[in-house]
Amino acid sequence: MKKSFSRSTRVGDQIQKELADLIRNELKDPRVGMVTITAVDVAADYSHAKVYVTTLDDRRSTDDMLNGLKHSAGFLRTGLFHRLSLRVIPQLHFVYDRSIERGIHLTSLIDEAIASEKIDSDKL
Numbered sequence: 001m002k003k004s005f006s007r008s009t010r011v012g013d014q015i016q017k018e019l020a021d022l023i024r025n026e027l028k029d030p031r032v033g034m035v036t037i038t039a040v041d042v043a044a045d046y047s048h049a050k051v052y053v054t055t056l057d058d059r060r061s062t063d064d065m066l067n068g069l070k071h072s073a074g075f076l077r078t079g080l081f082h083r084l085s086l087r088v089i090p091q092l093h094f095v096y097d098r099s100i101e102r103g104i105h106l107t108s109l110i111d112e113a114i115a116s117e118k119i120d121s122d123k124l
Helices: 007-025 062-071 073-083 099-123
Strands: 035-042 048-055 091-096
Touching: 007 035, 007 048, 007 073, 048 062, 048 099, 062 073, 062 091, 073 091
Parallel strands: 048 091
Antiparallel strands: 035 048
């Protein structure tokens, strides 16, 4: 069976890998702490890339983190230019990904529902 991975998906995956390494090892902005890149969506013409980020660091606000990443976008784009063999390096647009927070919240709601159901069944 033929795999249906488009080139923009593969480029997005490579950008995600390289950005994670650049942020972890070379970025010195104190506003950007422990950041996880959850996904990268690359436009069909490779001119723009939407980078979804999240953090588990509660000490920093997400606005400060996003401002730090936006301020560092030129540095990160230059780093991608040196690491990737692409004719066009996309403009980076950082977006906070709330899916992990939503997943944690839903898990806690499910746990509460199970616990209350167990208490109700014990009363019977």
